[in-house]
Amino acid sequence: MKSGRLIQVLLLLQSRGRMTADELAAELEVSPRTIYRDVEELSAAGIPVYADRGPAGGYRLVDGYRTRLTGLTTDEAQSLFLAGLPGPAEALGLKEFAAAAQLKLLAALPTELRSRAEQIRGRFHLDTPTWFRGDEPTEHLAPIADAVWEQRRVRMTYQRWGSETVEREVDPYGLVLKAGTWYFVGSGRTYRVSRVLALEVTADTFDRPEDFDLAAFWADWSERFEARMxxxxxxxxxxxxxxxxxxxxxxxxxxxxxxxxxxxxxxxxxxxxxxxxxxxxxxxxxxxxxxxxxxxxxxxxxxxxxxxxxxxxxxxxxxxxxx
Structure with a gap:
């Protein structure tokens, strides 16, 4: 949407400083002419965007025009960028939102923290899948994630180990990514997302147990699963x-x-x-x-x-x- 693009232009200028129309256009996948119009609208709205002429020119914001995050240490800023997982975010249908969130964070960081965060992003990459294994089908991952968030019961056809299929109604409490494989926890059991053959998110809601701790459940279940296997x-x-x-x-x-x-x-x-x-x-x-x-x-x-x-x-x- 246009309003979202205007915000992205503003955040890019805040986080990176001077940028040309061509650079902004390439980043946002629009034409330079669109960027010219966007900058004019930002200026009309009172945003102090200035155009520097000449070979080294470009658009920039007046010095000091930025939002700062207070109370954030250098280590905390670095850890936030280490937490960025593009693969899982894309699988959940959140790739663009995750990128936008990092951009907003980068734009709001003070200069001394922003440079360290950029170094972390450029020097560390987290690759969650294991070696020598292709991606598993996760076509039902996004609707399961929605059901987890909205606390809606799901009805599914599930393939157990071997070829047996069963019908299940499950209250999904949470999602887990383990070594590149997605699982979801529901009603006290664990299911592998790639084994869901058909899924329906029902209109029925459920109350998530207040004392349910996803991390603790997964740690206990994993230990029992390995011991049983x-x-x-x-x-x-x-x-x-x-x-x-x-x-x-x-x-x-x-x-x-x-x-x-x-x-x-x-x-x-x-x-x-x-x-x-x-x-x-x-x-x-x-x-x-x-x-x-x-x-x-x-x-x-x-x-x-x-x-x-x-x-x-x-x-x-x-x-x-x-x-």
């Missing part, structure tokens, strides 16, 4: 080299359990895993730095896998399906 233990022993590799080759939870157990090289300990089948893949990463002691089925599976690998690399006749 890695609920099995197999008995192994590792060399010093193997123990050192746990922080690189295992999930965060598995590595933390081993670190808390603090086994000595060659000492037996319970290795956390999802299942015997998963343990084969987990433990083969360590090569000869680990020995499985129990259960016997897992020990046999590891030995059979190693023998099959030996056959592959020693010219043994391979089955037809392998070729």
């Amino acid at each position: 890695y609920g099995e233990r197999v008995t192994v022993r590792m060399t010093r080299s193997g123990l050192d590799k746990t922080q690189y080759l295992l999930s965060g939870y598995q590595a933390r359990v081993v670190r808390e157990l603090d086994p000595r090289p060659g000492e037996e300990f319970g290795f956390p895993t999802e299942s015997t089948r998963h343990a084969v893949a987990d433990l083969l990463k360590f090569g000869a730095d680990v020995e499985v002691l129990a259960p016997n089925d897992l020990r046999a599976d590891i030995a059979a896998t190693i023998k099959a690998m030996h056959d592959v690399y020693n010219g043994a006749k391979l089955p037809a399906w392998f070729r």
Whole structure:
């Protein structure tokens, strides 16, 4: 809208000082002619916008014309700009609003804080997704966020692990972004946004529990979820080299359990895993730095896998399906 663009022109001049019509036009994605008209309207409204002529000219505000934020320390100003997450803001449909909010903050900061904030924004970038994974579909994220904010019940078709689908009515209390994956918490349970197949935001409202703490709920749920996922233990022993590799080759939870157990090289300990089948893949990463002691089925599976690998690399006749 035009009124919003006029405010953006004003804030850009406050935060960056002198700017040419071409620079303003490029920033706001309009024509220079539009900027000429906007500046005229700002001047007519009593905003002290001045035009400097010549090669180094441009538009600027009279010195001292700005709004200042009082009581904001340098560290506080820096932390606000470190909190800017363009990816999540875009997923929530708030990219333009987040950019406008940062611009307003930058324009209102005193000169000494503004320069530090600009340095933070130019030298630190927060990238939340994990490596080697594409973006998950989040087509229902924005309406879920609206439902969270407006405290409206949602009706959804949800795909559980595997292929089973269920119908749910949920009171959404909050959204969580974990390592690039969106979840929402509702009615005491956690749902992955990418598994929502269909969604309807109903007209029914709900009362959010006054004592509900989203961060505390998520921390408790995450801990219980990891413990449940890695609920099995197999008995192994590792060399010093193997123990050192746990922080690189295992999930965060598995590595933390081993670190808390603090086994000595060659000492037996319970290795956390999802299942015997998963343990084969987990433990083969360590090569000869680990020995499985129990259960016997897992020990046999590891030995059979190693023998099959030996056959592959020693010219043994391979089955037809392998070729």
